[in-house]
Amino acid sequence: MSQDIQAASDSLVIDGRKRTYTVVAGPAPRAALLVFHGSRQNGVVHRRFTGGSFDALARTHDAAVVYLDGYAGNWNDARRESRFKARRENVDDVAFTRAVVGQLASSHGVDTGRVFAVGYSNGGQMVMRLAHETPQLLAGAAVIAATMPTPEHFLLDGATPAAVPMLLIHGTKDRIVPYEGGELAWWARALFKVGGSNLSMPQTAAYFAAANGLDVAPTTAVVASDGATTVERLEYRAGGRPPVVLYTVIGGGHTIPGPKAAPFIVGRTSTAVDTATLLTQHFLDGAVGEASAESAVSSRPAS
Template sequence: MRRSITIDGRTRTMTVVGDPHSAHPRDLVLVLHGSKQTGDVHRRFTGHAFDAMADSGAAVVVYLDGHQKNWNDARKDSFFPARTDDVDDVGLVRRVVEDLQQSFGIDPNRVFVVGYSNGGQMVLRLINEVPELIAGAAVIAATMPAPENFLLPVGEAGSKPLPVLLIHGTKDPIVSYRGGSMNRFLRRVFRAGGPMWSAERTAEHLARRNGIVGDASVAPLVRAGRPARTWVEQTEYSQEGAPPVRLLTIHGGGHTVPGPKKAPFVLGATEQRVSAAEAVADFFGISRQDRERTA
């Protein structure tokens, strides 16, 4: 179902997946696409995998459209129109939550955001700027901007803690797992850049933000084996009374979303034995049975 709302005189569009009518409040999953995509393009890019949460009746899934195919992610060195025109994407998320609470009966306390690439950068902005608006966040193929490349204060311990799931490939050719800056060619193509933290440093930072002081546990989730080109390792920061932070490292993985559909070869290898959508549903407890038990 296509829907639109107006923010600051701009018409913003989205695709909503889920029945408007439900006997119980449902979770809301907002999916933010990557640079140069739209919500519908990203839906096809991921093989409609996130739709399963709506098909089960557990959630309403919304694929939002960025402004001219990008998000205002608050990186200082982003130069696409969403950032240079100061588009209110935070306001968009707030309005969508309010609108769907009225029209679809979603639970405003169970709002989760999932972002890929530029959409993942936007999710990191939401974590830092409006953590009270969301119940959890998943960031795929994106890392935290270094403080000098971020137009907001970097959230520290004391902000509302949030469970965060991070998924990143070690051979990502666009957003390096190890951090640093894009090369000149990629900066020109994507009109973005600036120094970024590594995926591991991003995970540790978010764990400390949640008040987790101990070391992470590390274990293989899916082992290497032919003919797979990738394998998956899970790094988990957890502590009693604090929301966890989980990093799924896709060894050999590219700038891709693990799941049923392979990304174009130029983006690198796609891990298909693990589904990002299923990992999100598991991490946040998005299932019809869980919601009915707590309704």
């Protein structure tokens, strides 16, 4: 596998706007992981936010890890009440994403049939939009700290999401995007310029399971604990259908589980599982089973 890993910035023009992104890759990546940051971030900031933990996939799995930059710190997601600049100017982030994939195929030789997306918060909302609006683009999608809008608050109500493997991760102590759904707190609506009601995270998992034709009851299991957080896995799986897997981080905040702790203000970051490892197992290594899921457990740091 590739050892000569480099990071390089690139750009393209969409609707007269220069759009930018950073690619971390070896000389011949076979797959692409598109990373969509949260509100008020960009790709470089989000790379630091995760401690560069996703970069390892470029070395271990010959993936191009691509940190895309939103417009003025946001993605034009499909929440009807979003009112940040990307929404007010109706920035075409779907076209931007398509163009990045096309450019990766040309510049890096990426297999366009092996394009996966992971989004955090507003970026997670963008990934859900892509799942509905670009059914042939993604081979898998991961959503962290974001939940589906209820139908009356979803711009694409009536659209059918792509039947692709879905990985969902959410903390029960998320004060920004409540795990239980409903409206965000007044201060979060004001700070992030969003609104509307949302499904709970378990309801979000059920929504995508239905879209994937998974007419089965989910299985549940406790998979890891670091002493401060416990991770439960809820899994919809049936032969021949793309699975939907939800990792509930009991005690976790508006954070990305892994080695890099987020600022305390957004809540506790779990070290019980590593998000980069989960992405590897669910997407780059294929469907995850019981044994491989357990190997996502991180060793608890010494106190």
